[in-house]
Structures are given as C-alpha cells and as structure tokens.
Amino acid sequence: MAQMWIDNEWRDAADGRVFEVRNPATEAVLDTAPRAAVADVNRAVAAAKRAFPEWRRTPGLEKAEKLHHAARRMREDSEGLAILLTKEGGKPLPENRDEIEWIAACFDYYAEIGRDVVGRVISPVARNQFNFVIKEPYGVAGLIVPWNYPLLLLSWKLAGALAAGNTVVAKPSEWTPLSTLRLMRCFEDFPAGVVNVVTGYGPDCGMPLVAHRDVEIVAFTGSQATGRKIAVACAEQLKKCHLELGGNDPFIVDDGVDLEVAAKGAAWASFLNMGQVCTSAERFFIVGKGYDEFVDRFVAYTRTLRIGDPLGPDVDLGPMINAAQREKVERKIAEAVSAGASIVVGGKRPERFAKGYFYEPTALVNVTPEMELMREETFGPVAPIVRCKDIDEAIALADASEFGLGANIYTNSLEHAMKAAETIHAGTFWINDPLTDNDAGPFGGMRRSGVGRELGSEGIEDFRDSKHVHMDYVIGAKSYWYPYRYDRPKE
Ligand code: NAD
Numbered sequence: 001m002a003q004m005w006i007d008n009e010w011r012d013a014a015d016g017r018v019f020e021v022r023n024p025a026t027e028a029v030l031d032t033a034p035r036a037a038v039a040d041v042n043r044a045v046a047a048a049k050r051a052f053p054e055w056r057r058t059p060g061l062e063k064a065e066k067l068h069h070a071a072r073r074m075r076e077d078s079e080g081l082a083i084l085l086t087k088e089g090g091k092p093l094p095e096n097r098d099e100i101e102w103i104a105a106c107f108d109y110y111a112e113i114g115r116d117v118v119g120r121v122i123s124p125v126a127r128n129q130f131n132f133v134i135k136e137p138y139g140v141a142g143l144i145v146p147w148n149y150p151l152l153l154l155s156w157k158l159a160g161a162l163a164a165g166n167t168v169v170a171k172p173s174e175w176t177p178l179s180t181l182r183l184m185r186c187f188e189d190f191p192a193g194v195v196n197v198v199t200g201y202g203p204d205c206g207m208p209l210v211a212h213r214d215v216e217i218v219a220f221t222g223s224q225a226t227g228r229k230i231a232v233a234c235a236e237q238l239k240k241c242h243l244e245l246g247g248n249d250p251f252i253v254d255d256g257v258d259l260e261v262a263a264k265g266a267a268w269a270s271f272l273n274m275g276q277v278c279t280s281a282e283r284f285f286i287v288g289k290g291y292d293e294f295v296d297r298f299v300a301y302t303r304t305l306r307i308g309d310p311l312g313p314d315v316d317l318g319p320m321i322n323a324a325q326r327e328k329v330e331r332k333i334a335e336a337v338s339a340g341a342s343i344v345v346g347g348k349r350p351e352r353f354a355k356g357y358f359y360e361p362t363a364l365v366n367v368t369p370e371m372e373l374m375r376e377e378t379f380g381p382v383a384p385i386v387r388c389k390d391i392d393e394a395i396a397l398a399d400a401s402e403f404g405l406g407a408n409i410y411t412n413s414l415e416h417a418m419k420a421a422e423t424i425h426a427g428t429f430w431i432n433d434p435l436t437d438n439d440a441g442p443f444g445g446m447r448r449s450g451v452g453r454e455l456g457s458e459g460i461e462d463f464r465d466s467k468h469v470h471m472d473y474v475i476g477a478k479s480y481w482y483p484y485r486y487d488r489p490k491e
Pocket of ligand 1: 144145146147148149153171172173174200201202203205206207210221222223224225226227229230244245246247277278377379405444445449450
C-alpha cells in the first residue's frame with residue numbers, strides 16, 4: 001500500500017481510507033493509495049506553512065543545490081519511475097523514460113533560474129531616493145495535476161514554485177498517484193514540510209486544498225470544467241490562481257511540403273500518448289492539391305503503428321487511461337459519422353485484447369466545423385482531416401476556436417509560417433517540428449486554454465509576488481506635508 005508524503009513522513013490517510021489504482025493495459029489492481037480528505041489536507045498545509053519562513057530565506061545557491069540533488073535522484077531512479085508511470089498511466093515505456101529525463105532537466109533549469117535575479121532597481125522620482133522591487137514567494141502553493149503526464153506537469157509547477165521560495169502541497173490525479181509518491185523519495189533530503197503530497201479525489205481532497213485559507217496560490221492543470229470550479233473557488237477568496245487547461249490544437253500542412261514527413265509528423269502529433277496530450281493536434285487542415293496524397297500517406301503510416309502492452313517491446317501505442325475516456329472518444333466519433341464524416345482508418349477497439357482500454361488510432365474525412373470533434377477537445381487518438389483551398393482559409397479555420405493552447409504548421413514558406421504564427425491564437429506555435437517543449441520557453445494557453453504560464457522565466461515569475469521598496473536615504477521633512485499652503489493664484 002502506497003503512502004502519502006507529509007512533513008517528511010510517509011503517512012496513511014487520517015481515517016485509514018484507500019482507493020485502488022489500476023493498470024489501464026490489464027485493468028488489474030496495481031496498488032492502493034491513501035484517500036485523503038480534509039484532515040489530511042489540513043495536516044499537509046500546516047506542515048508547508050511551518051516550513052515556509054525558513055525555506056523562503058534559504059539562499060538561492062542552497063536552494064539550487066537541493067533542486068540539483070533532487071534532479072540527480074530522479075535520474076538515478078529513472079527506470080523504476082518510468083516503469084511505474086507506464087503501469088499506472090499506459091504510455092509506452094520510451095515515452096515515460098523521456099518524461100523522467102525531462103523532469104530532471106526541468107529541476108536543473110529552475111535550480112539555476114532561481115538563484116538569478118530576484119527583483120530590479122528602478123529609477124527614483126526625486127533626489128536621495130533608492131527604489132527597488134523584490135520578487136517574493138507567495139507562501140504555501142497548492143498544485144493540482146492530471147494523469148496524462150503526472151510527473152512532468154507536476155514538475156513544471158513544483159520546480160518553479162520551490163525555486164521561487166514557496167512551499168508546496170501537491171495533489172496528483174486519482175488515476176496516477178503512485179509515480180508521484182515514488183517521486184517523493186527524491187525530496188527526502190529537503191527540510192520537513194517544504195514538499196508534501198496528498199492523494200485522493202477532486203471534491204474531497206482537491207477542493208479542500210484549493211479552499212484552504214493558508215494556501216496563497218493555486219496552480220492547476222486539467223480540464224476546463226474543473227479549472228472553472230477552481231477559478232470560482234479562488235475568486236471567492238481573491239486568491240491567485242494559475243490555470244493550464246485543455247486545447248483543440250490545429251495542424252496545417254501547406255502546399256508543396258514533403259508529405260511523407262508531414263504525414264508522419266501529423267500522426268505522431270495526433271496519436272502520441274493515444275492523443276491524451278493537452279497539445280495533441282486535433283484538427284488537420286491540408287492546403288491545396290496535396291490533400292489526397294496526404295490522407296493516403298497518413299492512413300498508410302497509421303496502419304503501421306503497433307498497439308499493445310506499453311511495457312513493450314515493439315509497441316508504439318498503449319491503452320487509453322480508462323473506460324470513460326475511451327467511451328467519450330467513441331461517442332464523438334459516432335456523432336461525427338452520423339453527421340456525415342467518414343472513417344478512413346481505425347474507428348474501433350482492436351479485437352485481440354480481452355482487457356485494457358485499447359483503441360485504434362483513427363482518422364476521419366468529410367468533417368465539418370459544427371461537429372463536436374472539431375469544436376471541443378477530444379483527448380483521444382482521433383485525426384479529423386479537412387481540405388483547404390489556400391493558406392488563408394487554413395489559417396482562418398485553424399484560428400476559429402475558443403481554445404488557444406498550441407498550433408502547428410508544416411510549410412516551406414517563411415511568409416506563410418509567419419502569417420500563421422501571427423494570426424493563430426496559441427501559447428506555443430510549432431513550425432515544421434510539432435509538439436517540442438523547451439524548458440526555457442513559456443508554456444500555456446491563450447483564450448480559454450488557461451491563465452498564466454509555466455516554464456521559462458515566466459514559470460518562476462508566476463510563483464512570485466512583487467514588492468516595491470521605496471527609500472529616502474537622507475531623512476528630512478517634506479514640503480508637501482501638512483499644513484497645506486493655499487497661496488496659489490485663484491483661477
Ligand atoms: P480533471 O480536470 O478531471 O482533473 C485534473 C485534476 O483535478 C485531478 O487531480 C483531479 O483529481 C482534480 N480535480 C477534479 N475535480 C476537482 C475539484 N472539484 N476540485 C479540485 N480538484 C479537482 O482533468 P484530467 O481528466 O485529469 O486531465 C485531462 C485534462 O487536462 C484535459 O482537458 C487536458 O487538456 C488537460 N491538460 C492540460 C494541460 C496544459 O498544460 N494545459 C496539460 C495536460 C492536461
């Protein structure tokens with residue numbers, strides 16, 4: 001039975017309750033995790049609050065050493081973490097090995113960013129003044145994350161929050177708590193209470209964390225629906241709230257590009273982690289005469305993808321996370337087909353698996369903008385492909401969305417690339433290289449895809465508040481104090 005990490009101790013839930021964690025490839029129970037409720041959240045927040053005064057004053061270099069040490073431990077435990085991630089999340093092992101390397105790199109990055117500038121000196125308004133801005137941590141940060149990249153999405157928040165001097169209570173998804181708890185071994189050398197993890201469900205563990213009066217900032221990654229509830233709860237307390245929500249990313253293939261490369265890139269952008277990536281490409285716009293060839297190549301390549309046990313070997317696609325996600329995808333495809341769309345590849349459960357939430361990677365044509373598949377986030381292995389007469393139509397359709405997380409284009413034209421990058425609302429815009437992250441660049445959503453940014457210098461700034469310090473280093477009475485003078489000429 002896994003335990004929570006609170007105040008540098010491994011703990012069960014106060015009331016002893018647990019929940020089961022299952023392997024989505026086999027549906028077998030992997031382990032149980034504590035089902036935390038208000039008492040556990042209170043305990044964790046109290047520990048983080050006690051730890052805050054000392055951690056915020058810890059010098060940057062010392063914090064950096066601790067963050068680098070955690071990164072080293074992540075690399076040492078890389079294989080164990082990657083296997084556990086695979087078992088509870090269903091991504092193929094190579095993707096989870098990458099996830100561990102990325103989280104270690106993220107901690108290394110913020111270790112250094114955190115010991116760089118912590119404010120600025122500003123120009124005074126009068127003689128003998130000295131003015132500066134200090135960037136301060138908020139206090140206890142509540143971090144809530146989903147199941148699709150459990151450690152990466154946590155690390156993008158945790159590394160920035162800690163480097164900024166906050167202490168943390170994190171809540172992983174109820175679908176993938178085990179790898180997060182194992183990750184806590186990497187923080188055993190941190191002072192007690194700086195990093196805490198509570199495991200449980202949204203309403204009885206996540207919401208008490210959001211609503212806790214001693215939690216000064218909430219950073220959330222997950223669905224729009226949950227994000228809205230969290231934003232409302234934060235607004236009740238006028239609490240700072242950072243939201244990384246869903247997307248419905250467009251992918252443009254311009255006329256004249258190498259369609260073999262574009263089709264492979266498109267399939268990867270659509271089917272990576274069974275399309276359960278917030279920046280999965282979910283709408284494909286093919287410009288000009290290459291449309292038919294693109295569809296043929298996309299279908300042929302998709303047929304070569306190997307579905308199976310994500311621990312491998314020789315597997316490209318594992319299962320989806322759970323029955324509900326798979327059923328949601330099936331429903332959306334069925335609705336699109338009944339409204340006139342045609343499936344050109346996939347569109348059903350593979351027959352050879354008696355257990356597991358497997359689904360064939362799917363592409364559809366004859367889709368229209370009104371279909372839910374095109375309007376809402378699908379979060380599954382589904383590629384709707386649209387024919388466009390020219391680049392302007394493709395850009396206009398790509399931007400016709402309430403979301404704005406990521407966007408992609410394959411093009412040989414610098415003019416088309418820049419036109420698309422300038423026009424389309426997206427926190428990240430990829431040209432000829434889909435879905436690549438960079439710790440040094442900000443990540444987040446425009447429009448309804450989120451509020452705030454992770455990664456880059458923005459990712460630490462979002463965990464810092466600004467204090468302006470004003471000083472007059474020559475003490476003296478001011479001419480504009482009382483009593484006021486009224487000797488100005490009357491108008
Ligand atoms: P979800 O919103 O159902 O759950 C996310 C987290 O919120 C979980 O830990 C869950 O327990 C918790 N939660 C649920 N209800 C809550 C409540 N009332 N109060 C507090 N916490 C609550 O999302 P999910 O299904 O786990 O993840 C998929 C979604 O996440 C997709 O919409 C995807 O686009 C989004 N996502 C966004 C990004 C990004 O960076 N923008 C990254 C990955 C995933």
